[in-house]
Amino acid sequence: MHFFKSAAAIALLTGAYVVSADTGEKGDAPVTENNSDKVVYEAVFSSSNIEAARLNFTGTEDGVGVLVHACFTNVNASQPGPYLYHVHDFLVGPNKNCTSTGAHLDPYLRGELTACDVDAPETCQVGDLSGKHGKASLDARKGTWCTSYVDKYLSLNSDDEAFIGNDRSIVFHNINKTRIGCGNIVLANEMSGGGSYPSPNATSTGEPPIATGGAARVGASGLALGAVLAIGAMLL
Numbered sequence: 018m019h020f021f022k023s024a025a026a027i028a029l030l031t032g033a034y035v036v037s038a039d040t041g042e043k044g045d046a047p048v049t050e051n052n053s054d055k056v057v058y059e060a061v062f063s064s065s066n067i068e069a070a071r072l073n074f075t076g077t078e079d080g081v082g083v084l085v086h087a088c089f090t091n092v093n094a095s096q097p098g099p100y101l102y103h104v105h106d107f108l109v110g111p112n113k114n115c116t117s118t119g120a121h122l123d124p125y126l127r128g129e130l131t132a133c134d135v136d137a138p139e140t141c142q143v144g145d146l147s148g149k150h151g152k153a154s155l156d157a158r159k160g161t162w163c164t165s166y167v168d169k170y171l172s173l174n175s176d177d178e179a180f181i182g183n184d185r186s187i188v189f190h191n192i193n194k195t196r197i198g199c200g201n202i203v204l205a206n207e208m209s210g211g212g213s214y215p216s217p218n219a220t221s222t223g224e225p226p227i228a229t230g231g232a233a234r235v236g237a238s239g240l241a242l243g244a245v246l247a248i249g250a251m252l253l
């Protein structure tokens with residue numbers, strides 16, 4: 018068992034640092050690990066051109082990558098689409114100024130010269146969510162359009178270069194890259210492990226008191242992250 022684990026780890030490390038022609042100065046983005054499914058970041062915003070944008074970022078059951086849920090509602094039909102959206106480097110400025118958010122999150126220094134190849138997402142800018150997972154549909158003009166996916170290169174860990182919680186933001190663009198909405202990524206919830214999270218049914222079996230099953234039990238939505246009622250209520 019140990020041998021296989023070690024071999025897998027070495028293969029992972031080796032793969033992570035192979036540099037291909039289309040990638041950044043610092044190589045491909047490594048697959049991230051240890052992203053807790055009890056941690057929730059979110060970005061919620063609106064502007065004159067988009068009635069609502071709501072993005073959730075949580076860890077995964079196996080800790081690999083980050084589960085992203087993104088919904089965009091009633092984009093102004095005068096804005097040409099389909100639409101781009103990214104994690105940007107800095108916070109939104111005063112008066113919802115999206116220019117203040119700077120460039121895309123790009124810790125491996127890939128730059129903008131070539132478009133993201135959807136078949137090689139590890140070579141893309143880490144923050145290029147629509148490049149890696151598809152643009153937001155024109156359907157976002159007439160109601161709410163949503164998507165969800167696991168992005169294997171985002172991180173919820175503050176010591177990772179691909180961390181999205183350190184004063185990053187989401188920018189929504191029209192197809193010409195004009196910034197038509199933006200909002201900060203903030204920590205929405207962090208459920209502590211080890212039984213300190215309040216639960217009437219907590220036992221001493223060593224099970225985390227709140228897991229996916231717990232979320233289902235309290236009737237939260239399909240988002241497993243809805244385990245905390247207050248946050249669940251906010252999301253719904």
Ligand SMILES: [Cu+2]
Pocket residue numbers: 102103104105121188189190
């Ligand atoms: Cu952008």
